[in-house]
Amino acid sequence: xxxxxxxxxxxxxxxxxxxxxxxxxxxxxxxxxxxxxxxxxxxxxxxxxxxxxxxxxxxxxxxxxxxxxxxxxxxxxxxxxxxxxxxxxxxxxxxxxxxxxxxxxxxxxxxxxxxxxxxxxxxxxxxxxxxxxxxxxxxxxxxxxxxxxxxxxxxxxxxxxxxxxxxxxxxxxxxxxxxxxxxxxxxxxxxxxxxxxxxxxxxxxxxxxxxxxxxxxxxxxxxxxxxxxxxxxxxxxxxxxxxxxxxxxxxxxxxxxxxxxxxxxxxxxxxxxxxxxxxxxxxxxxxxxxxxxxxxxxxxxxxxxxxxxxxxxxxxxxxxxxxxxxxxxxxxxxxxxxxxxxxxxxxxxxx
Numbered sequence: 001x002x003x004x005x006x007x008x009x010x011x012x013x014x015x016x017x018x019x020x021x022x023x024x025x026x027x028x029x030x031x032x033x034x035x036x037x038x039x040x041x042x043x044x045x046x047x048x049x050x051x052x053x054x055x056x057x058x059x060x061x062x063x064x065x066x067x068x069x070x071x072x073x074x075x076x077x078x079x080x081x082x083x084x085x086x087x088x089x090x091x092x093x094x095x096x097x098x099x100x101x102x103x104x105x106x107x108x109x110x111x112x113x114x115x116x117x118x119x120x121x122x123x124x125x126x127x128x129x130x131x132x133x134x135x136x137x138x139x140x141x142x143x144x145x146x147x148x149x150x151x152x153x154x155x156x157x158x159x160x161x162x163x164x165x166x167x168x169x170x171x172x173x174x175x176x177x178x179x180x181x182x183x184x185x186x187x188x189x190x191x192x193x194x195x196x197x198x199x200x201x202x203x204x205x206x207x208x209x210x211x212x213x214x215x216x217x218x219x220x221x222x223x224x225x226x227x228x229x230x231x232x233x234x235x236x237x238x239x240x241x242x243x244x245x246x247x248x249x250x251x252x253x254x255x256x257x258x259x260x261x262x263x264x265x266x267x268x269x270x271x272x273x274x275x276x277x278x279x280x281x282x283x284x285x286x287x288x289x290x291x292x293x294x295x296x297x298x299x300x301x302x303x304x305x306x307x308x309x310x311x312x313x314x315x316x317x318x319x320x321x322x323x324x325x326x327x328x329x330x331x332x333x334x335x336x337x338x339x340x341x342x343x344x345x346x347x348x349x350x351x
Contacts, residue, residue, distance in 0.1 A: 270297030
């Protein structure tokens with residue numbers, strides 16, 4: 001996010017030279033056409049128009065670069081309105097005097113008669129003040145819209161990078177544990193090794209291919225959890241109880257590999273913690289555009305600081321993942337007693 005702030009500060013929103021060159025060139029052409037009437041512009045028309053434009057530059061610039069940013073953009077609308085009217089009256093009143101001083105100083109060989117009365121001058125000043133302000137605000141809006149799109153692209157890229165990093169932390173860890181299971185079965189020459197290889201094949205197919213999808217059906221996620229539980233049962237723990245109950249009324253789609261880390265966490269820090277009669281109780285329901293996932297397990301408090309640190313990092317990664325993918329659509333809670341650890345996750349996919 002700090003990178004985005006630097007990006008916002010480091011980009012120039014308004015090129016004064018280009019903006020004013022285009023603005024006053026167009027204004028000169030329009031006023032020249034209006035002042036000269038139906039006839040072709042004469043030299044005196046060019047001089048008159050240029051002199052009149054000069055009397056507009058200062059008040060218009062003050063309006064654009066002082067009144068707008070200092071009051072209007074800061075939402076001081078009442079004060080802006082008062083100062084706008086005062087600003088208009090003052091410069092409209094001094095326009096005839098300033099115009100005469102200008103032409104009498106630089107164009108003494110010409111005799112000018114003002115084309116406009118007081119009401120017309122007020123009208124011209126009002127039109128210029130309002131139109132230039134609208135043009136400036138429109139330019140700012142276009143710039144901010146472009147900047148917002150660029151910022152969103154940067155944020156999305158940042159999120160993608162972070163998710164890739166979080167996935168990268170999950171997959172090697174999972175694969176390492178799985179290979180240990182197969183190794184232990186092969187050493188003991190158990191017949192379950194064939195079934196375990198098939199289960200691992202299904203799991204890895206999901207991890208390698210389906211994980212790259214934006215969304216996956218909850219039924220596929222349940223299949224993954226079921227395969228993982230059956231695979232882990234090969235690492236037999238005496239007197240262990242593992243229950244997995246689920247009820248799916250609608251096949252909702254969720255982000256892949258979202259639930260497996262929670263299940264992994266229960267096996268690693270619960271079933272294999274050395275506690276007597278270990279159990280894992282998993283419940284999942286999907287209905288009314290909402291998914292509820294609850295895992296409870298008993299555990300034995302570890303005295304190994306490294307194990308505690310890994311446990312904390314794993315849950316932190318899960319929470320970061322949820323904050324990125326479902327920022328306003330999830331509830332994640334942890335209940336930790338002396339011997340029972342419960343994690344509850346609710347996804348509201350209707351929001």
